[in-house]
Each structure stands twice: as C-alpha cells, then as structure tokens.
Amino acid sequence: MRWLLLLACASLLAACSGEQYSDLKEELRTLTKDLRGRVDPLPAVKTYESVPYTAEAEVDPFRPDRIIVADAASGPDAGGGRKPDFDRPKEPLEAFPLESIQMVGSITQLKETFGLVKAGQNLYRVKTGNYMGQNFGVIVAINEGQIELKELVQDGSGEWNERTSALQLQEGGSAK
Incomplete structure (x- = not known):
C-alpha cells in the first residue's frame, strides 16, 4: 500500500513540472x-x-528686574497723591464686587437721600461717603435713579487712577 501511495505522489509531482510555462518564465x-x-x-x-x-x-522682556521705568514719577505714590487708605476699617459692602451689587431703591429722610442696595441675600442702606465694591469705591452722589461712585484702581505700573462708576436703579425690584 505504501508503494502505491508513493507512486501516486511521484506521478503527481512529475505532472506539475511541465514545460508549458517556460515561455512565461x-x-x-x-x-x-x-x-x-x-x-x-x-x-x-x-x-x-x-x-x-x-x-x-x-x-530682556522676560526679566522684569531689568525694565527701566521711563518716568520716575509714575511710581506707586503717583497719580496726584490719590491712593486708598489701607488703615481704615472695611465696610460690609466692600466684600462684594461692584458688579454683584444692585440698586433697588432710594429713601429721602430729613433732606438726606439714602440708597437701598442688594448684595448677596441682604439689603443695605447706604449714604454719601460710604464705601462699596472691591476697588475702594466711595459714594459721591445718590439720586432716585442711580448711585455714583469714585473708585481707585491700580494700573500695571503701580499708579492709582480714579474712575467713575454708577449703579443704576433696577426696575421691577429684581427680587432673586
């Protein structure tokens, strides 16, 4: 039986080795x-x-200690001598940014006008001379429609600049 199988394999291999593809090769x-x-x-x-x-x-723009200030008068004490009083006690409304304080009304008593402002969940009564906001804002005028403030803001060179801001009356009371 082995011989028969061996003979079949040999004949099969011999048939595949034909010269029919020699021209292609x-x-x-x-x-x-x-x-x-x-x-x-x-x-x-x-x-x-x-x-x-x-x-x-x-x-060198990456070393601030080498930057030469062009004007020596533009130091931290410049700006017309205006700088905030750091020694005075802070008022409660100075803990809030001015953008988060809303004017909700005004009251006039004995020819003095008071403003009603809402900060957080509390209602405050303010008068001229009170401080509010985080930029040393002092109230300079109160009327029926707005509260005017003067703020002291420090710029990049350390100079204190005065800026005017106002809180407008919020129509409808804006109860939140």
Missing part, C-alpha cells in the same frame, strides 16, 4: 533583468552660517 526573466531601483542623488548640503547674538545689552 523566460519573459519575466527578461523584464526583470533591466529593472533596477533608481535613487535620486542626495541634495547638496548647505553650510550653516551662525549669526552672532548682539542684543545682550538690550532690555
């Missing part, structure tokens, strides 16, 4: 003989020219 050999990969030559390397750094004596 020859054609492939002639086509691939001239095929070679073509690599373009490398580009010429440019020489690196170093540029000397000559700005050591210039002001």
Whole structure:
C-alpha cells in the first residue's frame, strides 16, 4: 500500500513540472533583468552660517528686574497723591464686587437721600461717603435713579487712577 501511495505522489509531482510555462518564465526573466531601483542623488548640503547674538545689552522682556521705568514719577505714590487708605476699617459692602451689587431703591429722610442696595441675600442702606465694591469705591452722589461712585484702581505700573462708576436703579425690584 505504501508503494502505491508513493507512486501516486511521484506521478503527481512529475505532472506539475511541465514545460508549458517556460515561455512565461523566460519573459519575466527578461523584464526583470533591466529593472533596477533608481535613487535620486542626495541634495547638496548647505553650510550653516551662525549669526552672532548682539542684543545682550538690550532690555530682556522676560526679566522684569531689568525694565527701566521711563518716568520716575509714575511710581506707586503717583497719580496726584490719590491712593486708598489701607488703615481704615472695611465696610460690609466692600466684600462684594461692584458688579454683584444692585440698586433697588432710594429713601429721602430729613433732606438726606439714602440708597437701598442688594448684595448677596441682604439689603443695605447706604449714604454719601460710604464705601462699596472691591476697588475702594466711595459714594459721591445718590439720586432716585442711580448711585455714583469714585473708585481707585491700580494700573500695571503701580499708579492709582480714579474712575467713575454708577449703579443704576433696577426696575421691577429684581427680587432673586
């Protein structure tokens, strides 16, 4: 039985090794003989020219200790001598940003007008001279429709600048 199986395998292998594809193999050999990969030559390397750094004596924008102030009068005490009084006791409305305080009304008693403002969940009565907001805002005038303030704001150079702000009456009471 073994001999029969061995004979069948040998005849099968002999049948597959025929010369019927020899012309195809020859054609492939002639086509691939001239095929070679073509690599373009490398580009010429440019020489690196170093540029000397000559700005050591210039002001370095990343080191604030080297920035020279152009005007010595623009220090923290400039601005017409206006600066906030850090020693006075803070009033309750100075804990709130001015944007979060709402004017909800006004009251006049004995020829003095008071403003009614809401900050957080509380209602406060304010008068001229009271402070409110986080920018040292002092109330300079109160009328039926608005409260006028003067604030002291420090700019980037340390100078204190005076700015005028106003709280407008919120129509409808705006109960939140």
